Amino acid sequence: MTDLSLYRPNVGVVLFNAEGRVWYGRRHATPGPHNWQFPQGGVDEGEDLLAAALRELREETGVTSVEFLARTDDWILYDFPPEAMNNPKAWRGFVGQRQQWFAFRFTGQDSEIDLQADDEIEFDAWRWGALSEACELIVPFKRPAYEQVVAAFAHLAAQKSA
Incomplete structure (x- = not known):
């Protein structure tokens, strides 16, 4: 059995638009080709997971106009690569x-997206794409x-909002 205390608590967000496409952000100052991802971030001590997901989404994208769609049932784990472990701090x-992971439907306009909404810039570009690209x-x-994550939310990609 995996010791969850060894893994940093984190939330991730898949943001769907009205057409069923998802939001991708290009990580700031990170060379490609694998530098696109969904918003995600750490959970503060005692913070509710849904509140953390909404906070991370707001901080990283400026987006606040959302409707809750779904949440993963269990923790999804990943290990840091050996090269990242060279800096224990x-x-x-x-x-x-x-x-x-949380799925939300974006109910605002694209003009709401502000990659400089927070002092810490996470992304320097964004686009809508297919969930299958993730x-x-x-x-x-x-x-x-x-x-x-893709398997958990694939059914949402086929849904378009009215």
Whole structure:
């Protein structure tokens, strides 16, 4: 059995637009080709997971106009790659991340998206794309986690809002 205390608590967000496409952000100052991902981030001590997901989404994209669609049932884990572990201060003793993923429908206009909404810039570009692209765009060490996210939310990609 996996010791979850070794994994940093984290939330991830898949943001669907009215056409069933998903939001991708290109990680700031990160060379390609695998530098696109969904918003995600750490959970503060005692923070509700849904509140953390909404906070991360707002901080990283400026988006607040959303409707809750779904949440993954279980924690999705991934390990940090060996090269990332060379800086133990960066990961504070964690071997990876455990994530709860949330799906939201974006109910605002694209003009609401503001990649500079927070002092810490996470993304320097964004686009809408197919959910099925996710595993090709993400860094390889996160790919197994993204495969689980895509499988969990695939039914939402086919749904378009009225």
